[in-house]
Amino acid sequence: MRKVAISGTDNRMGYLFIAPWLIGFFFITLVPMILSFYFSFTQYDLLSSPVFVGFENYKNLIINDERFHTSLWVTFIFVIVVVPLRLAVSLGIALLLFRDPKGHSLYKTLFYLPSLFGGSVAIAVMWRQLFSSYGPIASFIRLFNPGFEKSIVGSPNTASLTIIILLAWQFGSTMLIFLAGLKNIPKVYYEVSKIDGAGPVTTFFKITFPQLSSVFFFNLILTIINSFMIFSQAYIITEGGPVDKTLYLVLYAFKRGFEYFQMGSSSAITWILLLILSAVIGFFFANSKRWVYYESK
Amino acid sequence: MKANRKWLKNIPVQIVLILLALIMIYPLIWMLFGSFKSKADFFQGSFNLIPSTFYWKNYADGWAGFGGIPFGQFIKNSAVLSILVTIGTVLSSAWVANGFARIEFKGRKIWFAILMVTLMLPVQLLMVQRYIIFFHLKWINTILPIVVPAFLAYQPFFVFLLVQFIKTVPRELDEAAYIDGCSKIGVFIKIILPLTRPALITCTIFAFYWSWDDFINPLLYLNKPLNYTVSLALRLFNDPAAGSNWGAMFAMALVSLLPVIIVFLMFQKYIVEGISTQGLKG
Amino acid sequence: MKKRSVLFILLIAFLTLPLFANGSAESDSQETKEEKVLRIAWWTNEERTKITNEIFDLYTSQNPGLVIEPEFSGWGGYWDKLSIQAAAGNLADIIQMDLYGYMGLYAGKGQIVDLTPYVESGLLDLSQIDKGPLENATIDGKLYGVPLGASPQAAIINPQILEEVGLELPKPGYTWEDYEKMGEVLAANGYYLDSFQINNLAYEFEYYVRSYGEEYFSAEGSLGFSRETLVNYLEMKKRLTEKKIIPEPGILRQHQELENSLMVIGKAAMFSDMWASQLSAIESAAGKDLVLIPRPNGDRSGMYNKPAMYFSLTTDAVNPEEAVKFMNFWINDPEPNKIGTTNRGVPCNSAVREAIAPGLDQQSIEIVDYIAQVNDMFGPLPPNKPVQEPEISELFSSLVEKVCLNMLAPEEAADQFLTKAEGMLK
Incomplete structure (x- = not known):
């Protein structure tokens, strides 16, 4: 009897546990979501009632709007660079810190600190200075290329790079999640592996990675989502410029909604983004069964 | 001998860590020095790290606050909000995550997929609709629009994170507890919560900081200057047309980081104690 | 140990909740006493926050029974907040308005109201106000704001x-x-x-x-x-x-x-x-x-x-008459302008300009001189x-x-x- 209760379904308890989220979902997410979906088929300037226009917004964005195409392109490039970079950096550092080297607690704090600045005005001022033509990065480049006097943050070819570096620099939260994951691996497994005489590489692929895979999967999904939704850093440092090279999708949607008062086409951008993201995330979820290891099904 | 070899093996690790730490910390040092720069010293079209003279007045100016409200008041407001939001977020997210990770029920997969979809919605574009809802509930000008959602696990990030962690807890432990006569709630409290402590601590750190850093919700929902939070106050130093007091802003940006750092330092040491030290003992 | 930390958390929650309960109780009692509340929103900086609050204090000391609720924010965020408040129908009574980009929009969408009736009823006196800034705030024969100063x-x-x-x-x-x-x-x-x-x-x-x-x-x-x-x-x-x-x-x-x-x-x-x-x-x-x-x-x-800033009366205003009285005070009475001087531009009222002239600082004098010198170029x-x-x-x-x-x-x-x-x- 008991055995059934453990592995069988239990609707009452299941819904009891997810109830808070369900209430919140219906109450503050679902209605705004439906409204935003409706807005995407209207012309809506926030200050007067929305007017239904059918697929007009989607059609305009996809066929006519060159800025939207640019925005899609720069966002894709951004995601493709940031995701592996940030994951590699934070996993690498987490592995270094996991062995508790001398001063690990201090390092952990130092590595997490930059994440605490988020997309604040202070960070914007600093980043524009660091990557200016007179900043330390430019000075460093001048060691190899004495004629260099461009502004890194202000030039079309390199502006997006500065935002990429910022996100890589703020790897603290991803690192902490990796660390928590590493700490969660039962030590017994390592002891067994040692007795078996496995080297560090074998141990990593036989023990660490499979055990960490669910956390890795989480970080992968989250990094993808957050990179697609990059907003505040670009809003405050480069404001989408120069020549739209950092006009990422959410920033463009925000501008359309709150600066150009076109909430309709702004919502349409959001729903296109959602569609793209669901496809990408869906792809990873579908593939996850092959390499993500869970204790429970 | 053995200790010596271990130490030697650690040298490259330490070198990498020290180099990295320097890169990570450099901008922060720049900010710290910036908070001591006078108006004339702050920008000079060159990248000066160290101020020509230490200008302590930035701290006094910043601490004086705005419109007769001292900066300390903003810190207090932020602290109260962030504590409530953190408690709400961690408790409700763990509770909900346990449902998704440990209990089989009809519709679980669908609801989880919906949870994942909500993770992909840019909040900036739901805020008008949310504002209208809270306005009709007469919640504007109170902390309810900020605190109540936290108790309803409205940040799917935390639920998803905890689901991933709960799934790594060996199932045998639950089964043993059931055999001992535990209920599902009992297993959640006695097994799941203690064994996912590193993840819960991580959530606490993030929830506290995100709430502390949140700009848009306090901007929309707290109209009275007396209730303004740090994130709102920091923007008041900055006026693109009439000039900004950068020194004071940097000073207060650093001061307002202290609570966040304290929370981090208080909690981060518990991340170390995972399942390895606790779970299999009891 | 664990029980104690749970207790600790609950304790904090109980200690902090009343802080906000007090806050809301306070505002409730204000309304029950039938005090009139005037909400005024503006974008600000350090200096402007200070002087605007001084002007509010001056006005409320002359008008007992009136409470002014300031809602200030930096330029970044001000218009976002306003448009969301407008969408919900919860704008402050008076909003500080920018001529280009926003006044036409807010007027066109019926978020701010025509002040002409108040001019006709004598509540708002525009006889001393420069014509130019008023003309610009007039759209289709309706006046949508009073100018606070020009630059x-x-x-x-x-x-x-x-x-x-x-x-x-x-x-x-x-x-x-x-x-x-x-x-x-x-x-x-x-x-x-x-x-x-x-x-x-x-x-x-x-x-x-x-x-x-x-x-x-x-x-x-x-x-x-x-x-x-x-x-x-x-x-x-x-x-x-x-x-x-x-x-x-x-x-x-x-x-x-x-x-x-x-x-x-x-x-x-x-x-x-x-x-x-x-x-x-x-x-x-x-x-x-x-x-x-x-x-x-x-x-x-x-x-x-350019008239640098206007005050506009919103459709959502709860106390439009009180709001208009306050606007009238601001643009016609020399006292608030002696506090504000040229922070929002040079006042658009000739009598007020004369009244504040003796107390101006060096930079304000330079601006006034500049205007006199190039006036015919405008x-x-x-x-x-x-x-x-x-x-x-x-x-x-x-x-x-x-x-x-x-x-x-x-x-x-x-x-x-x-x-x-x-x-x-x-």
Whole structure:
């Protein structure tokens, strides 16, 4: 009897546990979501009632709007660079810190600190200075290329790079999640592996990675989502410029909604983004069964 | 001998860590020095790290606050909000995550997929609709629009994170507890919560900081200057047309980081104690 | 141990909740006492917050039973918040309004109301107020705001740099050609001439077309300039950038903050696209004595004296009469203006201007003198702009940037701009 209760379904308890989220979902997410979906088929300037226009917004964005195409392109490039970079950096550092080297607690704090600045005005001022033509990065480049006097943050070819570096620099939260994951691996497994005489590489692929895979999967999904939704850093440092090279999708949607008062086409951008993201995330979820290891099904 | 070899093996690790730490910390040092720069010293079209003279007045100016409200008041407001939001977020997210990770029920997969979809919605574009809802509930000008959602696990990030962690807890432990006569709630409290402590601590750190850093919700929902939070106050130093007091802003940006750092330092040491030290003992 | 930490958390929760319960109870009691509440929203900075609160205190001390609830925020976020409040129908009674970009929009959408009835009933006295700013706040015969102060367009120049390279201060009436020649001398000495604001290029262009008798947008809301003027402007920008008379866009982007602008740090001689009211901020940032001069002429001057800020009454106002009384106090009574002086521009009421003149600080005096000196150069205000203006202006900035970066020829950029902007205006 008991055995059934453990592995069988239990609707009452299941819904009891997810109830808070369900209430919140219906109450503050679902209605705004439906409204935003409706807005995407209207012309809506926030200050007067929305007017239904059918697929007009989607059609305009996809066929006519060159800025939207640019925005899609720069966002894709951004995601493709940031995701592996940030994951590699934070996993690498987490592995270094996991062995508790001398001063690990201090390092952990130092590595997490930059994440605490988020997309604040202070960070914007600093980043524009660091990557200016007179900043330390430019000075460093001048060691190899004495004629260099461009502004890194202000030039079309390199502006997006500065935002990429910022996100890589703020790897603290991803690192902490990796660390928590590493700490969660039962030590017994390592002891067994040692007795078996496995080297560090074998141990990593036989023990660490499979055990960490669910956390890795989480970080992968989250990094993808957050990179697609990059907003505040670009809003405050480069404001989408120069020549739209950092006009990422959410920033463009925000501008359309709150600066150009076109909430309709702004919502349409959001729903296109959602569609793209669901496809990408869906792809990873579908593939996850092959390499993500869970204790429970 | 053995200790010596271990130490030697650690040298490259330490070198990498020290180099990295320097890169990570450099901008922060720049900010710290910036908070001591006078108006004339702050920008000079060159990248000066160290101020020509230490200008302590930035701290006094910043601490004086705005419109007769001292900066300390903003810190207090932020602290109260962030504590409530953190408690709400961690408790409700763990509770909900346990449902998704440990209990089989009809519709679980669908609801989880919906949870994942909500993770992909840019909040900036739901805020008008949310504002209208809270306005009709007469919640504007109170902390309810900020605190109540936290108790309803409205940040799917935390639920998803905890689901991933709960799934790594060996199932045998639950089964043993059931055999001992535990209920599902009992297993959640006695097994799941203690064994996912590193993840819960991580959530606490993030929830506290995100709430502390949140700009848009306090901007929309707290109209009275007396209730303004740090994130709102920091923007008041900055006026693109009439000039900004950068020194004071940097000073207060650093001061307002202290609570966040304290929370981090208080909690981060518990991340170390995972399942390895606790779970299999009891 | 665990129980204790749970208790601790609960304790904090119980300790902190009453803080907010008190806060809300307070506001409830205010309403039950039948005190009238006036909500006023404005964008602010350190100085403005202080003086505005002083004016509120002055007013409430004269009007017992009235409570003013200030809602201030920085410029960043102010308009976002306002548009969301408007969507919900929860705007403050009085909102500080910007003439271009916002007043027409808010009026057109019925978010702010016509003040004419209050003028007719005598609650609002406009007899002493300058006509120009009132005309601009009048849309289809309805008055949508009272002007709090005006600030004329100006260039701000650093006389020390000019002296160093052997140039004289340009005389009013100097032209774009003189401007360029001045720049050549400065560039030869390693200085930039002009350090304008990269995000404001459309506004610089607006001045340029006005200096040739055209407008950025016509009164009908279509583009108000010829292709030729646009091409001339773009070619000038390209030429000036090539000659290093103005910095390339990337450099301007890294010097965005006013305090870090090339003018303030002493690498450029002037700001050609400023408002006179910005003199004090720029002087204090630069720590130097700077001079207000008019902007360069085309075949005439394109300058105007812009009402810097208005107060508008919203549709959502709970106490419109109280709000109008307060507006009347602000624009007609000398006392609040003695506190505010020129923080929101030079007051638009002649009697008030006389009353506050003795108490003005040095920089305000310079502004008043400047206005007296170039008064006949000011033309009429530009017509209100269409709602598509922000998007069109951003397109414009982006195209100028491409021209200066040699990514696009001026002729091509002009064609692209005209086609796209006209498409948006349809």
